[in-house]
Amino acid sequence: MNNNILKLTGALLAAGLLSACSLAPTFERPSAPVASAFPANPPAADSKGGPGAGAKDAVDTGWREFFADQRLQQLIATALDNNRDLRTAALRIEEARAAYNITRADRLPNLNAGLSGTLARTPGFQNPATGQPTIGEQFNAGLSIPAFELDFFGRVRSLSEAALATYLSTDEARQAAQISLVAEVAKAYFTERAYAEQLALAQRTYEARRRTYELTRQRVDVGASSLLDLRSNETLMETARASALALARQRAQAENALTLLVGAPPAQAASGNMADDAQIDAMSSVPEGLPSDLIARRPDIRAAEQRLRAANANIGAARAAFFPRISLTAAIGSASPAFSQLFDSGNDTWSFTPQLTLPIFDAGRNRANLNLAEVRKNIAVVDYERTIQTAFREVADALAARSYLADQVAAQRAIQDAQAERLRLLTLRFENGVASTLDVLDAQRELFSAEQQLVQARLLRTTSAIDLYRALGGGLKQ
Template sequence: MMKPSITCTLLAAGLLSGCSLAPTYERPAAPVAPAFPVNAPAASGTAAPAATDVKAAVDTGWRDFFADERLRQLIGTALENNRDLRTTALRIEEARAAYNITRADRLPNVNAALSGTRARTPAFRSGTGEAVVGESFDAGLSLAAFELDFFGRVRNLSAAALAAYLATDEARRAAQISLVAEVAKAYFTERAFAEQQALAQSTYEARRRTYDLTRQRLDVGASSLLDLRLNETLMETARASALALARQRAQAENALTLLVGAPPAQAASGAMADDRRIDAMSSLPEGLPSDLLARRPDIRAAEQRLLAANANIGAARAAFFPRISLTAALGSSSPEFSQLFDSGTKTWSFVPQLTLPIFDAGRNRANLNLAEVRKDLAVADYERSIQVAFREVADALAARAYLADQVAAQRAIQDAQADRLRLLQLRFENGVASSLDVLDAQRELFEAQQQLVQARLLRTTGAIDLYRALGGGLQ
């Protein structure tokens, strides 16, 4: 009779003596330059922020990175209500459940059972010439087809499921970072449209007053019809711009509402102010090392998918080797329920089974080839993810290098145009300059003001893109 302790010893040996046939994992070399390209230096007239350390600038959580309290509220609401992010979170729960199912296969499943049977045997089969009604009762514990994982098949399947779960979790982090960045960009875009609309509306009001004055001057013969039509053109141009910007602002609000996942609690107000934390991105030094990309969740997710593919190769290789499984039961059986656990009713069974693949029509070989091809695909996906991330950071660094100078230049243009208009108005009042010169200066000042707002928006969104591309955005 085989003692239960012998069965436990065999189970422990099977659990502890397994080996893995998965290839030794080696992280592929990053197919990018060791450092990001050095672009033109930042504007010499721009004051450098105090924080110059890469870690201090990038490791800052979004609550500290964005100083606008209204924006922080919107981002917090988006992280709670955004449907895309909610779907990603559910994907994590799905992957976690799949991993728990696979991990359970590494441990024996022990079941307890209690059953009773009552059956009638016909007279011609009973051997006694009379029908017999018999009863039997059984109770016990059973171990059903537990695989001794000598070649690591189950272990590698569990490792693959774990890597898939971790990849899904990293994908959620990447989605959160992208959502934070998109909400911030949508918010500042709406603020830029609001600022441009306010400029266009104030310009329209000023030109309308000028138009009314010109019409009064025309009535008394102090002005010409040409001056009136020119003023009317400028007035209606400003009105058309204000209406177009109002439409764009409304659409930007709708886009922001979609990202947030709920209607804003209150309408945004105020101008698009420059943010000192966003400006801190301009203090990052040139020639940043490209290994900063390792901090990005999407890169880590791609590597976890590669690890899963590597583990699946081990599971596919193990299918070529014998598979050993154990089935065992321990209990008692009795014709009377009241005597089920009496002395002499004990039962046990022990059924080891070895399965050796002999002919499978090439199925195992095809599964191994499939696993190897999927690993090659995972390597290509990993390398592609690094290249895309490298380009995103390089583009953001290039934008940072030039947009600060562009904003400074555009502000200088606006100041020059404002001073030009002031001087022309003085000359016009003294009869030296014509009204056409004044109208032309008003038009160019309006264009300079609108372009300055756009340049500031590009600089802000560029800093947000750099913050996201380097892996920032988590709290």
């Protein structure tokens, strides 16, 4: 009899494992709701921001290759080790993997071994023959399969597939978090360097204006200059001082933001310079490819697709709830009133309990669960499409910036050179008594503003190149 029950149990288990069907809808990736090509942004004249011949794709360009600054490379490496958001993303992967392993285990039967002993006293009135109470012993040992569901309609399988897709989406989300972290560290670093450059410029300007103010005051004392000239010089001097103080504050805050991203205090004082034009040209030379490439390049899009797959699989589990659920419980073992005779011949026991549960009335619970699963899939479809549209816009914006920012920097540099030459000529005219002090002061103010705006334009072009690198999926490779 034991052989028969084992054969029957094995046959049912095999049937449950091999013949399960899935009621989940056939997964179809939604078409990308974007144009087949990025918007054409004609570069302005003499633009140097376009991709160079033979440039590597962003996904194939490691961040150490993309960022030539060694100081920045050290900061990115430290951030990848210490950033708390990235650590949380990695722990989410472990959480999703554990949840998937739990769900996957439900597709296989549990096998339990048990050993028990019972000591019981029976009162005398239950023993008419002797009228005396008795004490009995019972020992049991065996193997059991508790309530294993035969997944004929794929309910457990669908739940397992949904858990797997959730796990994969979590892994993709961690990769997307790494790409964003690399880009944000780089942008924070260059922002801090830009503030440092502007601060140094403001401090030099302040020192120059302070010397001019002192000289003007001496001229006023001897009657060679007017009080109006003195107050005008004082205004420019204090303006430069106020700018320097504001830039010192902004630089300190930018350094704090960089420290937060890195996840640890900097190992050394901030150093290094902003990227020069040649470095920015190299960073801007990433080819954009086609919008369809983003689906393979961007982890956030792949994560959205996995979430859509999970929602699709959950529909299969919800549909399976309308069908009968078949489970079985089986056990084999041995029982004896004496522990020493527990495994003697003739003490064998077995049990086999198949169970079929057919939902008849559940007050609409199953229907509501199916509607919920379908709505969540529709939400996942919208989320997937929105993720693609967002990625498309990020790339298009970065490409538009690349098309024009190089010429904007060149134009701003021309303005600075023109203002510097204007100041030089007015200074000569002032020394020859042709130009007034106010003309020279106005030229100094305009030159300082042009110098500050040039630093800002260079920073904007740098961060735009970083945004394009991130938008195209760069930052995973080292």
